[in-house]
Amino acid sequence: MSTTTHHITQGHVDFVGAGPGDPELLTLKAMRAFEMADVVMHDRLISDDILALAGKTARLVDVGKAGFGPSWKQSDIDALLVETALTGARVVRLKSGDPTVFGRLDEEIEAVEAAGVTWRIVPGLTAASAAVAGIGQSLTRRGRNSSVRFLTGHDMKGFADHDWAALARSGEVAAIYMGKKSARFIQGRLIMHGADRATPVTLVENASRPDQRVLVTTLDKLPTDLATAEMDGPALTLYGLAPRDAAQALTQLNKEFA
Amino acid sequence: MSTTTHHITQGHVDFVGAGPGDPELLTLKAMRAFEMADVVMHDRLISDDILALAGKTARLVDVGKAGFGPSWKQSDIDALLVETALTGARVVRLKSGDPTVFGRLDEEIEAVEAAGVTWRIVPGLTAASAAVAGIGQSLTRRGRNSSVRFLTGHDMKGFADHDWAALARSGEVAAIYMGKKSARFIQGRLIMHGADRATPVTLVENASRPDQRVLVTTLDKLPTDLATAEMDGPALTLYGLAPRDAAQALTQLNKEFA
Structure with a gap:
């Protein structure tokens, strides 16, 4: 030492x-x-x-x-x-x-x-940046969302009704850390506040690692699809985003060209 | 080529x-x-x-x-x-x-x-991560804020009244990109929605560069202090955060120990 x-x-x-x-x-x-x-x-x-x-x-x-x-x-x-x-x-x-x-x-x-x-x-690269890059999307986009929220499924007590209401609007994007166990709760709050059940939700497990997996679902099917997927690794939930093009995103984006 | x-x-x-x-x-x-x-x-x-x-x-x-x-x-x-x-x-x-x-x-x-x-x-390291590291703080903190927002001063049209209201609550934190020209507008909306005028606001200009400058102010004094500071470089506005300890943050954090 x-x-x-x-x-x-x-x-x-x-x-x-x-x-x-x-x-x-x-x-x-x-x-x-x-x-x-x-x-x-x-x-x-x-x-x-x-x-x-x-x-x-x-x-x-x-x-x-x-x-x-x-x-x-x-x-x-x-x-x-x-x-x-x-x-x-x-x-x-x-x-x-x-x-x-x-x-x-x-x-x-x-x-x-x-x-x-x-x-x-x-400082280091946060999981949201890697996860969204892995599905070929941006966290923000002109004309869609001019702000993005990072929240955690571990501690939603501070997240009040007007936060859920704001997030429930069309076009909103959030990166939810440690959101797997709270998926049903999150779904319930968002739908209660008027979110479209067809809102895209993408989970990226082990973002940027060789064992990265992407689950493409909707707010409606989130808890059931998540249960079926049996994700054991850390996962980032991207609310409001689907992969740009599933085939390209899942097979090519992380390919190395070196 | x-x-x-x-x-x-x-x-x-x-x-x-x-x-x-x-x-x-x-x-x-x-x-x-x-x-x-x-x-x-x-x-x-x-x-x-x-x-x-x-x-x-x-x-x-x-x-x-x-x-x-x-x-x-x-x-x-x-x-x-x-x-x-x-x-x-x-x-x-x-x-x-x-x-x-x-x-x-x-x-x-x-x-x-x-x-x-x-x-x-x-993906790359976003300015908010560097700026907040430069003042020795976290973007999120248990018991203070369980979510953080990134927004841009260039495009606030999509930011509705309930977004401002949510942000105006005590303990909220936001990283505002390109917020210098919108400082007075942002101040006005937040105060109108009940934000405490004493809420800390820190601007980090040229975050992580040798010419990094930190402006420590409050919501109340933001536009006037910003005008006085004459910041020409890109600046990240950290709403709801003050440097952990001004002396340490400004003189030691970026010091190299190599």
Whole structure:
């Protein structure tokens, strides 16, 4: 855990976005932070391909919280992060996607800051960007939607009736993170507020990874199609979007031309 | 414009996100597409540092549209893109940030697709991610906002009264692209719908670039502070967020520890 080559004497934490899964969607800045790390504390969903990019001497620590039942408490992660940095280590706290989007980043920054440890955010590509690219669409489009919302199926308490009403209008687009378990609830609220049952909904499981799967459905059929699809991986729900052309999107878009 | 080394015979277009400005925030996938390009057609806002990363034999074409008075019509860009690809060239259509977010991507894809040219989207880091990282904050936070909106000051016609009302609630966060000229209008709508005049608003100009500037203000003072600041570069307006700690955010976050 020597830090002599890094010119750091007091430890440091980089909160790094690992992107949606494809190691090629890491930024150069994330790669550099990663290569310099003494310790990499990562979430459960980070792929082995990405973890393999860490420096050979880096220690990997899995602080993943399994789906809906936390195996690590947030307070334990905060404490370990601080404790590790205070040994003088350069720590990369690696989070899926972009740490600033549904990443529970603030708790960890506050803990690190309270301990007097320096820190930095290295932003990453969020899952919505990869998912929408994978179906050949845009999150926004002139004449269709001049705004897009990111919301999470994990925490819909703050989403009020007028939010649902606004989303229920024709042409609206939303990227719903962790929306699988809330699919029936989301469907119910949107239909109650007047959404067209034929509104396209596309789920992208494991966006950007070799095992990416795309489920093309409608608001009406969302819960039943989702149950049939048996998606085990993380999935991004794109409300209001269908793949541009199913055949092209599913077979060609991710093909490499190198 | 030989494509023999790329195993492409019919031309191809990669719609590539250049990220917010810092070349280190390009993805590895974008870099690879860039290095293989015969022709790079880029927007005006792409920095020279990024353009310098193109292969030595690549031809650079600036199809930038200046601020509010288009120097290139969208239809001209579409036509040149198709024409160039049909010569057999591998074209990178390089757009600032993420091409799927306010990137006018769809028109170009439709033109390319109509001509039978293959294409792919290589997503990029959107300005909101870089801007919020630069002030040490998150776009979402448990207990504060469980959703975030991206909207554009260029096209607010689709933004209805209930959208403004929803945004006016305490704790809401929005990333407003190209919002400088609409600042007074946005302020007016939000206050009319009950927003607290003391709501924090932070503008990040040239996010992630060496000339990044941060303007910390409130909804009340937004138009006047913005006029005083004389921001010429592209700016992202973060509604509902203040820098975590002004001193740390402005002086340390972007410091390199390498």
